[in-house]
Amino acid sequence: AQTVTQSQPEMSVQEAETVTLSCTYDTSESDYYLFWYKQPPSRQMILVIRQEAYKQQNATENRFSVNFQKAAKSFSLKISDSQLGDAAMYFCAYRSPGGATNKLIFGTGTLLAVQP
């Protein structure tokens, strides 16, 4: 069974600085998808960025980028120029391709605080 581990329960960053959130996963599959979701106090889970395992190029979305290391089964999220609105719980998630389910396997989350 696949597992997702986020080893940093809490992180803090100064506004305008850069922070990296770590995520590792365990799987025997060669093809899969990885996601970072953000959950602010408003409670909505918001998709931040996604990565297909077969793509070597790291995904980027504006100030958000990932460092995807397939061999090491690592999928870290880098937030550049941190803003107060980035404060939230961040969940790393894994999904198998196809099949009869679109089930996401979530990590335990990292609570990010942004200091002004």
Next chain:
Amino acid sequence: DTEVTQTPKHLVMGMTNKKSLKCEQHMGHRAMYWYKQKAKKPPELMFVYSYEKLSINESVPSRFSPECPNSSLLNLHLHALQPEDSALYLCASSSRLLQGLNSPLHFGNGTRLTVT
């Protein structure tokens, strides 16, 4: 604004009450999900509907009864709940169950349920 709308935002109910949570999306998505989330924990999958048919039930107790009247609506009927069922209940949708990466889950803001 969220494209997945959940009502009510908050619900307090006694253990003998019957209530329903509602979820609506108008993105043409054909897969809909119920997740349960405890404080500072990742969401846990409860049910998945694909094309209005129940495709996954994660061994959820029968006091939770899902219903998908049409492709835009998803209900969760609650009866005889326990205090430990108090949690945030999140609804999500995705374009198609058997598609690949380009069908990420879109989440609603959730219903905060308290069982007294």
